[in-house]
Amino acid sequence: MEAVATENRRQTFLYGDVVYLRPLEKDDAKRSVSIRNTPYPLSPERTEAWLTDDGPGDHAIVRTADDTVVGSIAFEKRGYLRSDVTAWVAPAYGEAGLTWKAEALVLASDWICNEQETPSMRVAIPAAEQCVIDRLVGTGFVVTNRQREKKLVDGQWVDEIGLQRFNPGWLETLGDPMAIELPRTGTGIARPTPARPRAVTDPPKNAWMIGERVYLRPFLLPDIDESVLWNRRETDTFHMLGRQLPFGSKFAAEVRDDEAKEQLEYVFFSVCLRETDEFIGEVGLMVVDLVHRNAETASWFHRPDYRAQGYGSEAKQMLLEYAFDTLGLHMLESTVRFENTRSAAALRKQGYRESGRICWTSHRDGAFVNTVTFDLLAGEWRALASDTERPRP
Numbered sequence: 001m002e003a004v005a006t007e008n009r010r011q012t013f014l015y016g017d018v019v020y021l022r023p024l025e026k027d028d029a030k031r032s033v034s035i036r037n038t039p040y041p042l043s044p045e046r047t048e049a050w051l052t053d054d055g056p057g058d059h060a061i062v063r064t065a066d067d068t069v070v071g072s073i074a075f076e077k078r079g080y081l082r083s084d085v086t087a088w089v090a091p092a093y094g095e096a097g098l099t100w101k102a103e104a105l106v107l108a109s110d111w112i113c114n115e116q117e118t119p120s121m122r123v124a125i126p127a128a129e130q131c132v133i134d135r136l137v138g139t140g141f142v143v144t145n146r147q148r149e150k151k152l153v154d155g156q157w158v159d160e161i162g163l164q165r166f167n168p169g170w171l172e173t174l175g176d177p178m179a180i181e182l183p184r185t186g187t188g189i190a191r192p193t194p195a196r197p198r199a200v201t202d203p204p205k206n207a208w209m210i211g212e213r214v215y216l217r218p219f220l221l222p223d224i225d226e227s228v229l230w231n232r233r234e235t236d237t238f239h240m241l242g243r244q245l246p247f248g249s250k251f252a253a254e255v256r257d258d259e260a261k262e263q264l265e266y267v268f269f270s271v272c273l274r275e276t277d278e279f280i281g282e283v284g285l286m287v288v289d290l291v292h293r294n295a296e297t298a299s300w301f302h303r304p305d306y307r308a309q310g311y312g313s314e315a316k317q318m319l320l321e322y323a324f325d326t327l328g329l330h331m332l333e334s335t336v337r338f339e340n341t342r343s344a345a346a347l348r349k350q351g352y353r354e355s356g357r358i359c360w361t362s363h364r365d366g367a368f369v370n371t372v373t374f375d376l377l378a379g380e381w382r383a384l385a386s387d388t389e390r391p392r393p
């Protein structure tokens with residue numbers, strides 16, 4: 001097909017040399033593999049239903065030369081501060097596809113950061129796609145973090161590179177967030193908690209894993225009431241944007257919905273004291289990806305009097321064992337606000353390594369907040385755990 005003459009184009013922006021971007025249309029379902037960013041193939045029929053019913057709001061990457069839809073690009077707006085963008089091109093296009101992907105991301109970033117004045121746009125690209133990374137860096141993106149071995153590409157573990165492009169006006173007003181020094185507390189020495197007992201006579205009801213002082217079990221409804229209550233009594237306001245007033249019913253519905261899913265994306269445990277069975281916190285996995293075998297870890301001890309006494313690290317060791325040894329995950333990551341130095345110190349103590357930062361994620365005190373990122377590989381955790389003579393099955 002002949003390329004559409006410039007003056008006759010329906011859309012007059014988001015055009016590059018080799019591709020242009022436009023909203024997805026129902027007819028694009030015929031090229032299902034080009035537009036569905038999934039690790040498995042989906043039929044045009046399923047994709048048509050997705051386009052019709054859910055209205056995903058994604059955009060098509062179209063080859064300028066012949067108007068063929070070769071990929072798709074999704075913009076996830078995080079408040080007014082940030083747009084997280086993911087681009088996909090049908091795998092069969094190989095190297096050429098990477099050139100189109102790079103151009104699509106550059107077009108999107110010119111629009112998002114400059115025209116829409118969004119403070120920043122973020123992308124995460126497997127290190128195997130070096131030509132995409134080079135093109136983005138050449139356009140003004142900065143590498144902000146490197147999550148080791150987060151992606152499985154052609155049978156190899158590959159790092160994922162996080163890049164951000166900043167709006168020049170905001171950069172001038174607020175200064176370069178990459179230059180801000182990260183405050184650190186704690187010893188910074190990785191040291192796992194003592195091995196957990198392998199067999200316990202008469203374990204607490206519903207206990208999944210039992211440690212020296214705490215055990216993990218599924219969420220119970222009364223835990224949710226307790227958690228909501230302590231949220232209202234919060235004394236530390238630095239680890240989130242001020243205090244919260246959550247609804248127990250909404251929290252309970254989320255837990256119920258998560259449990260109903262065939263493949264869990266969120267796996268959370270309540271943490272209870274062995275001595276009294278008191279529920280004191282929660283640890284869990286978010287965004288579990290069983291294809292690339294990674295997840296994000298999260299911890300929350302709702303009662304301030306149980307923080308900074310090692311309970312969080314003891315519970316986390318059991319979560320790590322569950323993630324690596326039961327689910328077979330390969331890599332875990334975590335992000336922490338700069339000011340939450342205690343949480344970052346706890347992660348270092350648990351064996352995580354600093355891997356960079358994600359900038360301008362939220363706001364506080366008239367400035368934008370930055371987060372530090374961490375990662376931990378299964379092999380590293382196993383090596384550390386064996387130092388404490390943790391009995392291996």
Ligand SMILES: CC(C)(COP(=O)(O)OP(=O)(O)OC[C@H]1O[C@@H](n2cnc3c(N)ncnc32)[C@H](O)[C@@H]1OP(=O)(O)O)[C@@H](O)C(=O)NCCC(=O)NCCS
Nearest residue numbers: 185186187239299300301307308309310311312313342345
């Ligand atoms: C984050 C959390 C789960 C960590 O668990 P924990 O039981 O408190 O952690 P630990 O006691 O095992 O380790 C705390 C580390 O922080 C350091 N620390 C203790 N109090 C601190 C404080 N007030 N400020 C800064 N660092 C502190 C400790 O020295 C220790 O490091 P070190 O042993 O290497 O010196 C827990 O503090 C918590 O629930 N906080 C509130 C919610 C939260 O911030 N969640 C994480 C969001 S990213």
